[in-house]
Amino acid sequence: MATTSSRTQRTDPLTLEVVELIGTVVARYHEEYDAAAGKHALTGAQARVLGLLSLEPLPMRRIAQKLKCEPSNITGIIDRLEARGLVERRPDPADRRVKLAAPTEEGLTVARSLRESLNFAREPLAELSREERLSLRGLLRRMVGEDAGLLADPATPAGYD
C-alpha cells in the first residue's frame, strides 16, 4: 500500500472528474451522431442500421441482435429506409425464411457521407499527438477490458458502428 487506496476511495475527486469527462465525451458523441444523421433526415436508429448494412448485408434477425432490440422493431426501421430507397430486402438463397437487408447504391453513398461527417473524435483527437493517442488507446483498452483484442464479433466494433 503505497498511497491512499484507490479502490476503496470510491468518490475521490479525480475519479469523479474523469467520470464527468467521459459523460461529456458521450454527450458530444451523440450530438455529432444525431447531427450527422439529421443532415440526411435520418433518425439515430436508421443511421445506425444503414451504417451496419454498409459493411455487409444482414438478415433482419442479426440487425436486431446488433442493435440489442426486438426483431419486430427492425421491420419498421427497414421499411422506412426501404421507402427512401436506401435499403432493399433480398431473399436468402440458403434459407427462404430469411430476408437480407442490403444498402442500395444511394444507401451506400449516404452511409459513406454519414461515416465521414461523423467519425466523432477525429476532430478532438486531432488535438492529440501520436504519442498521446497511443497513450489514450492504452488507457481506454484497459478500461474496456480489452486485454488482447477479443471482441465477441469482429464485425461489430461497438454499439454504434
Place this chain on the structure above:
Amino acid sequence: MATTSSRTQRTDPLTLEVVELIGTVVARYHEEYDAAAGKHALTGAQARVLGLLSLEPLPMRRIAQKLKCEPSNITGIIDRLEARGLVERRPDPADRRVKLAAPTEEGLTVARSLRESLNFAREPLAELSREERLSLRGLLRRMVGEDAGLLADPATPAGYD
C-alpha cells in the same frame, strides 16, 4: 515535421481504433445507465430528469434546456414521475407562470440509489492507477477542449448528470 502528418492522415489505424474504443465506452455507458434506470422501472429520460432535479428543483423550461428537447416533452416526463410520487410540481413565488419540478423524499432516495448503482466507469476506472487516471483526465480534458475548466453551466457537468 517529424513523422507522418497526423492531421492529414485522417484514417490512420491508431485514430480509428481510438474512435472505436470511445464507441465501446459510450455503449458501455448506456448499458450501465439504462440498467440502473431499469432497476427502478424508470426510462432513461426519466432517470436523467430525476437526477437533474435531485441537484436542485428546476422550472420545466430549464429541464428542457438541459435535456436539449422541446419544453412540451417535459410535461409528460414530469407527469409520469409525479404519478409515481418521485417528483412534485411547486409554484414559483417569484413568477406565477413557472412551475418548479422538485423531487419528493422518495424521489431523492431513488436518485441517490441511481447515482450509486450508476456512476459508470467507477468499476472500469478502478483498473487504473492514480497516475493513469491523471493521465486519462489530461487527455480527455484536451479532447473536450476544456483548457481551463470553463463549463457553460457549472450545475451541468455533461449531458447525463
Place this chain on the structure above:
DNA sequence: TATTGTTATACTCTATAACTATA
C-alpha cells in the same frame, strides 16, 4: 406583446404477443 406551461397531433422507437411461411 412576450413568456411559461400545457394540450393536441403525428412520427419514431421500443417491447410483447400472435400470426405466416418456411425449415
Place this chain on the structure above:
DNA sequence: TATAGTTATAGAGTATAACAATA
C-alpha cells in the same frame, strides 16, 4: 416443432403548432 419475419398493439420520447395564464 422450431425459426424468420411480420403484424397488431401499447407505451414512451420527440417536434410542431396552438392555447391559457401570467408577465
